[in-house]
Amino acid sequence: MKYFSAPVDPEARRNFALECNRLLFEEAHLLSREAFELLEKAELDAELFTQYQALRQKADVKFQDAIDHLRLIEEEFPSTETLAMLRAKSAGFDSRV
Numbered sequence: 558m559k560y561f562s563a564p565v566d567p568e569a570r571r572n573f574a575l576e577c578n579r580l581l582f583e584e585a586h587l588l589s590r591e592a593f594e595l596l597e598k599a600e601l602d603a604e605l606f607t608q609y610q611a612l613r614q615k616a617d618v619k620f621q622d623a624i625d626h627l628r629l630i631e632e633e634f635p636s637t638e639t640l641a642m643l644r645a646k647s648a649g650f651d652s653r654v
Contacts, residue, residue: 571634578626585619588612 592612595605631639 567634571630571636574626574630574634578623578630581619581623581626585616585623588616588619592616 589612592609595601595609595612598605
């Protein structure tokens with residue numbers, strides 16, 4: 558088992574988190590593709606379809622995990638574009654109103 562130490566630089570930490578997220582999406586995509594390959598078999602029966610459904614469910618859960626992870630990344634390590642957008646929005650906001 559490999560262990561990774563998190564980089565200290567915020568941009569490096571964000572990039573590391575994004576790479577982990579990319580791997581989550583890749584795993585979800587592979588599960589999804591495996592599921593659809595089952596449907597392409599000529600002798601599709603109830604058992605094979607049950608296997609398809611189980612794989613699709615695993616893929617859906619993995620996709621949701623990846624989406625949740627990406628949201629967390631944006632909260633914890635906002636991109637420079639996100640920060641610029643937030644600054645622009647807050648510049649037009651008057652807290653005295």
